[in-house]
Amino acid sequence: MYDRTKKLISWLNTKVFLNEKYNANTMAFRNLFTPRGHIYTCHLGENIGDEKCGIGRPVLIVSNDSANRKNSNVIVVTLSKNIKYVPNSKVLKFKSHYVLSNSKYKKLAFDSCVQTEDIKVISKSRLGKHICSIDKTDMNAIKKRLKYSLDI
Numbered sequence: 001m002y003d004r005t006k007k008l009i010s011w012l013n014t015k016v017f018l019n020e021k022y023n024a025n026t027m028a029f030r031n032l033f034t035p036r037g038h039i040y041t042c043h044l045g046e047n048i049g050d051e052k053c054g055i056g057r058p059v060l061i062v063s064n065d066s067a068n069r070k071n072s073n074v075i076v077v078t079l080s081k082n083i084k085y086v087p088n089s090k091v092l093k094f095k096s097h098y099v100l101s102n103s104k105y106k107k108l109a110f111d112s113c114v115q116t117e118d119i120k121v122i123s124k125s126r127l128g129k130h131i132c133s134i135d136k137t138d139m140n141a142i143k144k145r146l147k148y149s150l151d152i
Contacts, residue, residue: 011045018043018125025125030072032124036065037139039108041128042076044120058131059122060114062146074127077146078118081110096149098142100134107132116145 034040042059061068063075079100084093092099096117102108108131134142 014043015045018123021125026072030070033065034061034068034074034124034127035133036061036063036068037136038133039079039105039131041131042122043126043128044078044122056128058108058112059120059127060134060142062116062119062142072125073121073123076120076122077142078115078120079108079112080115081112083111083113096145098138098145100138105132105134114142114145116142117149119146119149 037060039058039060041056044057044059058079059076060079061074062077063071068074083099084097085091086093092113094117096115098114098116100108100112100114102111105112
């Protein structure tokens with residue numbers, strides 16, 4: 001319990017910093033163009049239950065570029081190095097997942113699983129460094145999985 005409390009207090013301090021950074025640069029964040037299909041590190045912080053946590057966690061921007069040009073928020077999905085397969089196969093366990101290979105995207109530290117069921121709206125002030133952008137073929141495959149996750 002003490003460790004969890006310590007992490008939450010640390011996250012609160014980071015969140016205050018991010019909020020002050022946003023408030024000091026509201027228009028800059030609103031006008032910061034973060035294109036669809038680009039991967040950034042993100043300050044997701046400490047969350048509840050199985051929500052993805054962490055500072056520096058990679059996320060993929062999936063909101064449309066028109067919104068990304070005008071808004072101070074973006075829609076992202078998380079990436080994970082934990083890739084789950086059906087036992088004794090190379091078939092992904094979940095239809096909502098898609099793997100980006102670090103042999104193709106050299107700036108990814110690991111092969112990374114795009115988890116399209118884990119959709120978040122975040123402030124651009126939570127974004128850290130730009131990692132890379134993905135190609136249209138992979139973005140279209142992820143788009144199909146987003147549609148599956150949202151049942152649209």
